[in-house]
Amino acid sequence: MAYIDLQNDLPGIRGPMAYRPDTGRALNVLAELLLHDDANTLSRGERELIGAYVSSENDCFFCQNVHGALAQHYFGWDMPFLDSIKKDYLSAPIPDKLKSLLSIAGSVRKGGKYVTSEQIAHAKRLGATDREIHDTVLIAAAFCMFNRYVDGLNTWAPQDRQVYVDRASMRAKDGYADMNLYK
Secondary structure: OOOOOOOOOOOOOHHHHHHOHHHHHHHHHHHHHHHHOOOOOOOHHHHHHHHHHHHHHOOOHHHHHHHHHHHHHHHOOOHHHHHHHHHOHHHOOOOHHHHHHHHHHHHHHHOHHHOOHHHHHHHHHOOOOHHHHHHHHHHHHHHHHHHHHHHHOOOOOOOOOHHHHHHHHHHHHHOOOOOOOOO
16 A cells, blocks of 8 residues: 555556646656657667666566566567566677666666766767667666655555556557546
8 A cells, every 4th residue: 555645546656646647747758758759769678678677676566567568568578588687687688788778777776976987988889879878877867766756655566467568568559648647
């Protein structure tokens, strides 16, 4: 049960967003720009994976499963493969550039000053653009906020991970800007 009366029974971040539609709309616009907008050289799957990885490191069950399911959807992965990436991305068979961005995201998760010039230079050597590095840092920072919002209010989340997988295609199609929270 949430720590406060959210006046709804929506799971995860959806409950507090519906409770405060004014801030909910702003957060959804941010999520739409970061994760769903097509004006980005990182794929939607890569951006969702960054969010899922940061959420996993923050131990936010709801966010890591929502965004992990979306990464699975975009890449055509199964849950065990995604779990292996969250556990040890360096050993995973994913592109080295993506590994370097996950390293940066992991540092941001600890605190912005944990990002090093060596990490940035390494990502650039592997082909990451300034925009991709910028967006990785912003996605990681935003997910720290999202995760703390969800867990700081002790919102509930479906424990059956298949629920998230089943909803991923709908969220991939609809995006985040209008999550029908405010009707």
